[in-house]
Amino acid sequence: MSKKNTSMAYKIAKYVLLTFLLVAILSPILVGDRPLICKSESGFSFPFVSEIHLKDHTNKTGWCILPLIPYGPSTMDDAAQQGVKPLYRPEGKSTKFTHWLGTDRLGRDVLAGIVYGTATAFKIGFFSVFLSFLIGVTLGMSAAYFGDDLWRLNLIQWIFGCLVLLISIYYLWYEYLIFSINVFHFIVYFLIIVAGIFVVNRYLFNRTNAKRFAIPLDTLVMKLIEIRKSIPGLFLILSLIVLFPKPSLWNIVIVISLMMWTDFARFARAETLAVKGETYIQSARVLGYDSLRILFIHILPNILPTLLVVICFNISSAIILESSLSFLGIGLPVEEISWGKLLAEGRNMKLWWLVVFPGFAIFLVVLCLNILATHFQNIGPKNNL
Amino acid sequence: MLFYVVKKVLLIIPTVILVMVLAFFLSKLTPGDAAESLMTIQGVLPQNSNSTHVYETNYKQLHLDKPDFYLSVQPDFFPENINSIITPSKRKEVKTFLYQKYNFEQIIQYQKDRDSYVKSIPEILQDTLLSIDVKNKIEASRKLLFPTSIDDIQYIIKSISDVPAIASNDSFLALKASIEELNRAKKTSYLPKLVWHGSNNQFHLWASGLFTGNMGVSIKDGRNVTDKIGPAIKWTMLLLILNLIFTILIAIPTGVYSGYKKDSFFDGFSNFFWLMLYSMPVFWLASMLIIYFTSDTYGTWLNIFPPPGSWVMTEDLGLMEMVGRFSGQLVLPIICLVANDIAYLSRLTRNNIIFQQMKGFVTMAKAKGLDDRKILTRHILPNALIPIITIIAGSIPAGLSGSLIIEVIFNIPGMGRLMFDSIYSSDWNVVFGILIIISIFTIIFLLLADLLYGWLNPKIKLA
Numbered sequence: 001m002s003k004k005n006t007s008m009a010y011k012i013a014k015y016v017l018l019t020f021l022l023v024a025i026l027s028p029i030l031v032g033d034r035p036l037i038c039k040s041e042s043g044f045s046f047p048f049v050s051e052i053h054l055k056d057h058t059n060k061t062g063w064c065i066l067p068l069i070p071y072g073p074s075t076m077d078d079a080a081q082q083g084v085k086p087l088y089r090p091e092g093k094s095t096k097f098t099h100w101l102g103t104d105r106l107g108r109d110v111l112a113g114i115v116y117g118t119a120t121a122f123k124i125g126f127f128s129v130f131l132s133f134l135i136g137v138t139l140g141m142s143a144a145y146f147g148d149d150l151w152r153l154n155l156i157q158w159i160f161g162c163l164v165l166l167i168s169i170y171y172l173w174y175e176y177l178i179f180s181i182n183v184f185h186f187i188v189y190f191l192i193i194v195a196g197i198f199v200v201n202r203y204l205f206n207r208t209n210a211k212r213f214a215i216p217l218d219t220l221v222m223k224l225i226e227i228r229k230s231i232p233g234l235f236l237i238l239s240l241i242v243l244f245p246k247p248s249l250w251n252i253v254i255v256i257s258l259m260m261w262t263d264f265a266r267f268a269r270a271e272t273l274a275v276k277g278e279t280y281i282q283s284a285r286v287l288g289y290d291s292l293r294i295l296f297i298h299i300l301p302n303i304l305p306t307l308l309v310v311i312c313f314n315i316s317s318a319i320i321l322e323s324s325l326s327f328l329g330i331g332l333p334v335e336e337i338s339w340g341k342l343l344a345e346g347r348n349m350k351l352w353w354l355v356v357f358p359g360f361a362i363f364l365v366v367l368c369l370n371i372l373a374t375h376f377q378n379i380g381p382k383n384n385l
Numbered sequence: 386m387l388f389y390v391v392k393k394v395l396l397i398i399p400t401v402i403l404v405m406v407l408a409f410f411l412s413k414l415t416p417g418d419a420a421e422s423l424m425t426i427q428g429v430l431p432q433n434s435n436s437t438h439v440y441e442t443n444y445k446q447l448h449l450d451k452p453d454f455y456l457s458v459q460p461d462f463f464p465e466n467i468n469s470i471i472t473p474s475k476r477k478e479v480k481t482f483l484y485q486k487y488n489f490e491q492i493i494q495y496q497k498d499r500d501s502y503v504k505s506i507p508e509i510l511q512d513t514l515l516s517i518d519v520k521n522k523i524e525a526s527r528k529l530l531f532p533t534s535i536d537d538i539q540y541i542i543k544s545i546s547d548v549p550a551i552a553s554n555d556s557f558l559a560l561k562a563s564i565e566e567l568n569r570a571k572k573t574s575y576l577p578k579l580v581w582h583g584s585n586n587q588f589h590l591w592a593s594g595l596f597t598g599n600m601g602v603s604i605k606d607g608r609n610v611t612d613k614i615g616p617a618i619k620w621t622m623l624l625l626i627l628n629l630i631f632t633i634l635i636a637i638p639t640g641v642y643s644g645y646k647k648d649s650f651f652d653g654f655s656n657f658f659w660l661m662l663y664s665m666p667v668f669w670l671a672s673m674l675i676i677y678f679t680s681d682t683y684g685t686w687l688n689i690f691p692p693p694g695s696w697v698m699t700e701d702l703g704l705m706e707m708v709g710r711f712s713g714q715l716v717l718p719i720i721c722l723v724a725n726d727i728a729y730l731s732r733l734t735r736n737n738i739i740f741q742q743m744k745g746f747v748t749m750a751k752a753k754g755l756d757d758r759k760i761l762t763r764h765i766l767p768n769a770l771i772p773i774i775t776i777i778a779g780s781i782p783a784g785l786s787g788s789l790i791i792e793v794i795f796n797i798p799g800m801g802r803l804m805f806d807s808i809y810s811s812d813w814n815v816v817f818g819i820l821i822i823i824s825i826f827t828i829i830f831l832l833l834a835d836l837l838y839g840w841l842n843p844k845i846k847l848a
Binding site: 009167170174178179223226227229230231232233234235236238239240242243245316320323324327328330340343346347350352355356359360362363366367370371374 | 403404407414458486575660661667668672675786789801805808816817819824831
């Protein structure tokens with residue numbers, strides 16, 4: 001594609017994505033079987049935030065504003081049972097009550113489902129990319145920056161660090177994971193202890209003249225990536241997701257980020273290696289700046305444009321993974337609505353509108369994200385491939 | 386070169402071991418009791434008289450009575466090997482008490498005293514002087530067998546301790562003493578205890594079983610896991626190979642052509658088209674193809690392919706014979722697989738061709754007066770395709786994930802389908818057997834890609 005075409009496609013993709021994002025954010029207002037605002041003798045009320053049913057409002061004198069799609073994602077329309085085709089209008093009702101994209105077997109509106117599915121897809125896309133970005137970029141950047149020999153500790157620091165780490169993992173493991181199953185406390189206390197080790201090592205045991213031994217950080221991170229890479233993605237996700245006692249959206253987020261962090265780590269590592277030799281990093285080092293400061297203030301902003309490509313690709317693959325999982329019927333709880341679930345139902349029931357429209361929504365979002373990624377790749381500072 | 390190969394091969398050994406440890410401990414986290422499931426498929430119900438015996442046999446046969454790993458680091462009041470308690474209810478009870486930090490020996494003592502007390506209940510009840518009320522109370526103390534917490538136990542004991550017939554009973558006194566002892570020996574602090582179990586542990590047996598082809602039995606139908614995975618591998622291999630052939634046949638020529646005619650209409654069109662195909666979720670494409678092309682619903686002329694689902698092989702066939710037999714059914718799955726992979730390979734080829742065209746040797750060849758076709762075939766292609774070959778080798782394992790969904794949708798009895806079905810029936814032996822086989826397969830292919838790269842690219846040898 002020529003430059004002009006790509007920028008055109010990029011603009012369109014950007015606006016399509018923004019629309020989807022808006023739909024995702026506004027989904028509770030756009031879709032629902034309860035009116036947004038009602039005017040009655042007693043004044044205004046907002047039924048869509050309260051639990052009062054529709055009938056209580058419509059019987060009164062006054063007026064109501066219904067959402068754009070007057071069906072909730074799980075409202076079963078009695079007039080449209082057994083799956084009606086798109087553009088079906090229940091008899092005796094206004095055009096507003098048309099099922100624009102049909103209904104499923106239980107009479108649930110497909111468009112409403114797609115709007116709610118947008119929110120689910122974006123939630124999973126953003127949160128899993130956020131988590132995997134945190135893990136991956138931290139590991140990748142520090143692996144490249146410190147390499148195998150830059151992060152050196154003297155003997156006391158080594159012994160202190162290893163000892164405290166081992167002992168605290170042991171006690172945290174038993175106290176919080178075995179005796180009172182609490183993963184959150186485990187993670188919080190673990191992070192506090194790691195931070196404590198850093199501080200003590202730095203300010204208490206930091207003897208300048210002692211002999212130092214390096215931490216082979218790069219080798220460790222590369223080995224970790226290799227282990228993760230040696231298990232095919234979907235197989236890993238499937239065997240991890242069955243371990244959670246009950247299905248939830250956050251399980252999927254955690255499992256997907258455990259799978260995707262390697263992309264961030266690899267790219268962050270490669271980019272940091274390229275940037276590391278630049279003069280501004282050298283001078284920052286010579287000026288005696290802290291490693292953390294160099295990593296997060298000098299290196300991170302410079303590798304972000306490249307990582308933007310990975311972010312776009314990973315959001316799209318997270319959305320595809322989530323809908324694949326829901327399509328397979330694994331992971332998401334029953335009450336959560338997702339594109340993949342609609343699609344799976346359509347395939348089982350052989351209803352084409354339940355397959356074509358949710359699938360098209362996935363396709364559109366993924367295509368736009370991929371166009372965005374390609375665009376960032378093309379305008380990126382290093383256009384080597 | 387030999388040194389390079391040996392070094393690379395040796396480097397994958399720790400990876401394989403770590404992946405195996407990971408898979409094993411994941412399999413240990415799964416819910417359910419394998420010995421009990423095996424009992425169910427043997428046709429022995431828990432209420433049968435021989436169920437205890439069968440359970441014990443299964444438990445030992447599945448090596449569940451052995452420690453998990455070579456080494457365990459645990460609090461000092463834990464037993465050396467908790468798995469050696471065979472009765473599931475007792476094991477569960479010991480675990481619950483241990484997790485409330487009660488000492489192991491006192492727990493065992495309490496269980497013994499409790500059992501002898503419950504056994505003596507009928508004896509006590511023979512006393513005719515007892516009122517109905519008291520008898521009910523004593524009867525209710527059988528609940529000690531299913532305790533919910535230590536407070537419950539103490540409550541039950543307290544409720545019957547003022548009955549004279551009980552208070553003088555030896556077994557009750559022993560029980561009362563042991564529960565007091567249990568409470569007194571509750572730990573508040575503990576030290577780590579290192580226990581070395583030697584090679585007689587579950588991981589060792591599982592891992593050595595992997596190499597000898599004995600991966601245990603499936604708890605779904607009692608068949609050997611190896612026998613179940615064997616035919617499945619064949620199907621997945623067939624899909625992967627066909628996918629690879631068609632992807633290469635389509636992606637490389639189009640990639641070369643659009644790279645060679647950079648920025649032409651064809652280049653732009655194929656780029657956009659591949660991007661569209663790439664963005665299409667594979668299950669969407671598959672579902673649409675199935676709905677429109679395998680039934681009469683949307684016109685008889687659209688009913689081209691047989692519906693998915695009949696993949697029965699009566700005899701053992703070779704890969705080529707499988708293709709011949711199932712060619713009609715294989716078209717749709719292969720289309721879906723190829724559609725997803727083509728974009729990546731084609732784009733990579735295109736970019737590589739463009740990259741090579743900018744090199745000095747191309748300018749030199751042009752200056753020499755060589756015609757364009759010869760420059761392409763003799764100079765650009767060999768250089769551009771070398772990295773492509775290694776990338777293809779490395780991307781074969783990645784195709785496994787895609788084939789999982791395709792196998793599930795089209796009912797192809799491959800590894801992905803087997804994995805999916807086994808997850809649904811909680812058949813963990815099969816699930817983690819497949820996981821480990823696929824991982825080892827992936828590791829080997831990544832190694833091959835690495836070696837191929839080293840072999841084709843002389844620059845690597847120096848490094």
